[in-house]
Amino acid sequence: MIARNFEVQKGTEATISKLPFSNEEYERRLEALRREMRTAGADVFISFGPENIFYLTGHDTPAYQYVQACVVTMDATPINVIRHIDASNTLYNSWSKLAVGYQDEDEPISAIFALVQQVAKPDATIGLEDEAFFVSPKRYAMLTGLLQGAGYKTTATNPVGTLRLTKSAEEISCIRRAARISEKAMAAAIGAAGEGVNENFIAAEVWRVLVGNGGEFPGLPPFVTSGPRMCLAHATWSGRQLQAGDSLGFEIPGVVNRYVAPIYRCGTIGKPNAGFEKLAEACITSLEVLTASIKPGAVAADIHQVHVDNFSRYKLIVDHRTGYSVGVNYAPDWGEGNELSITRTERRELKPGMVFHLVPGVFIDDRTHITISETVLVTETGCEVITQYPRPLFIV
Numbered sequence: 458m459i460a461r462n463f464e465v466q467k468g469t470e471a472t473i474s475k476l477p478f479s480n481e482e483y484e485r486r487l488e489a490l491r492r493e494m495r496t497a498g499a500d501v502f503i504s505f506g507p508e509n510i511f512y513l514t515g516h517d518t519p520a521y522q523y524v525q526a527c528v529v530t531m532d533a534t535p536i537n538v539i540r541h542i543d544a545s546n547t548l549y550n551s552w553s554k555l556a557v558g559y560q561d562e563d564e565p566i567s568a569i570f571a572l573v574q575q576v577a578k579p580d581a582t583i584g585l586e587d588e589a590f591f592v593s594p595k596r597y598a599m600l601t602g603l604l605q606g607a608g609y610k611t612t613a614t615n616p617v618g619t620l621r622l623t624k625s626a627e628e629i630s631c632i633r634r635a636a637r638i639s640e641k642a643m644a645a646a647i648g649a650a651g652e653g654v655n656e657n658f659i660a661a662e663v664w665r666v667l668v669g670n671g672g673e674f675p676g677l678p679p680f681v682t683s684g685p686r687m688c689l690a691h692a693t694w695s696g697r698q699l700q701a702g703d704s705l706g707f708e709i710p711g712v713v714n715r716y717v718a719p720i721y722r723c724g725t726i727g728k729p730n731a732g733f734e735k736l737a738e739a740c741i742t743s744l745e746v747l748t749a750s751i752k753p754g755a756v757a758a759d760i761h762q763v764h765v766d767n768f769s770r771y772k773l774i775v776d777h778r779t780g781y782s783v784g785v786n787y788a789p790d791w792g793e794g795n796e797l798s799i800t801r802t803e804r805r806e807l808k809p810g811m812v813f814h815l816v817p818g819v820f821i822d823d824r825t826h827i828t829i830s831e832t833v834l835v836t837e838t839g840c841e842v843i844t845q846y847p848r849p850l851f852i853v
Contacts (some may be wrong), residue, residue, distance in 0.1 A: 463557045463571040465536055465575035468548035476515050476552055477714035482627050483552045485798055486513060486620065486629035491531055501577045502529045502616070503600075505567065506589040508793075509617040510537060511715055519674065520661045521787065524565035525741045526562055530576050538569050564597050570603045578603050579608035587613035588795065618796045623781055623810040626677075628716060629644070629834060631652030632784070632812055635672070636718035636832060636844045638711030642666040643722055643846050645695040646707045650853045657679050662693035663709060675710035675717060676791035682706045687825045701727055703826055705853075710791050717786045719814050720844040721830035724851030733827065736819060739771040740829040743817035744848065747779065748833060757803035764817055765801070769811035773819050780815040783832060811835040812843070 468841075492853065493647050494502050504510055507521040514527055523540040534555055537547045541558035548556050559568040563623050573583060580740045585597070585605050604611050624632070645666040649659045681694040684703040699705070708721040725739065743764045750763045764779045779796030792814060797805065799813065812835070819826025834841040 462465070463559065463568045465572070466544065466548060466556050466558065468556075469549075470549065471522035473550045477631070478515070478552075478627050480552070480658065482625060483513075483515065485625065487535065489528070489620050490529060490616055492585060493620065494529070494531065497612060497614050497616065498582055499614065500531065500581040501615070502584040502586075503527070503573075503618055504529070504589075505592045506586065506617075507591070507787040508621070508715075509586065511787075512617060512621055512785055514547065515551040516547045516553070517550070517715065518543050519787070524592060524596060526569050527533070528569070528572050528576065533576070536572060536576070538565065538572055540565075542838035548693065549831055558833060558853050559643075563585055566600045566603065569600060570607075573604065574607070575611070582610040584612050584614045586615055586617070587776060588615045588618055588790065599731045612795070621793065622797055623808050624784060624812055625810070628784065629810070629812070632718045632832065632834075633713045633715055633843055635711040635713040636720070638667060638672045638713065639709050639720045639832075639844060640711075640717050640846050641670055642672075642679070642709045642711060643707060643720055645721070646679075646709065647802060647853060649720070649725065650699060650705055650724075650726070651699050654699045656683055656694040656697045656699070659707075665708070667709070667711060670711075671713065673712040673715065675712045676786035676788045677710065679710065680706070680708040682771050683825075687791075687827075688823050690820070690826070699726055704733060704828065705851075706828070706829070708828070708830070710786075712786065712791075715785050717783050717784065717791045718832040718843055719791060719830065719833065720846055721818070721828045722757065722846060722848070722851060723827045723829060724853060726853055728852065729850050730793045733825070734850065735771065736773075736821070736827045737829060739768055739773055739819065740817045740827060741848045743767045743833055744815060744829065747817070748816055748831070748840045748842055751807060751833065751835055753807060753809050753835060753837065755807045755809065757797070757799045757805055758801055759804070760807070762800050767818070768817075773816075776820075777816075777818075780813040783812055783814045789820070797853070807835045809835055809837045
């Protein structure tokens, strides 16, 4: 199956741009992963997800629709297996600077398998990341079959996703900076809205401020809805012209060094009706009781129940998660909810350094929707609200 010799290349020049994190931060992450590998009994670990490869090596590109992998051993710098033309992002602009490039006519799994043969003895145990969007079941099975056929033992594991849940001081600094960008873009969205304005114009203003203030591309686009479109979840701008009496919803993701701090606000063109105001009150009071309840050792399911209990006071039902982890983000998501969401069944405890997007909201049949959200940090003693923007309904 191996069409040619896949050689490890090493970038020898200084990185083209400054790395987003210090050498000490990357070394801390690598050592933490190796501790997890020892616990799992893995001699080598292979990661496939773009978030995890960025986390471990600093490799950053949106062209991850092509198979990529990061191969980690116990005693050497991680090596990325990347499509040949995208390997430049590892060789010239990453922390690891080690890459195996495959050509378009090559089978990427052959390149990964060839690298494993170079770095591990045939009786080694290879940990394979089993939570990744961009490796098909067919290719995952192909790699497993090749490894086992060559005498390797394999084990499915997902240690990097778990490690990413607890942020370091450097990561939290990125999220704080991202929050400032989110706030500026929210102000721009609200400032651009008004009767007769097109949703597209609002979206253009959001993008202008996000990028103009140093923001990067988010894993999901900003969401801009108005009027009858408020009943649509995760809807982007549509070209609709805003009308008097419309309700408005803007969810905006500022991103710095791939770390996101989303914020959601709602408002109206003209004075809101009493029903919409009551829905906003329910969301705002849920944020208040949630942030008062979040602390180290709190169980995620118990935090969710706080939100459920508050909504019940308004005769509302919580029919989705209360919040989800955020940090490194690439499309198709800006969240880490696949790693940890605050739901009624999640029994894990919160730890200092975890960051969540709290999203108390409600859909009313096919008529409207409201969410008022915050990005928050679990501190040593409680909860810090990172995003800072007025919560009450805005009026334009």
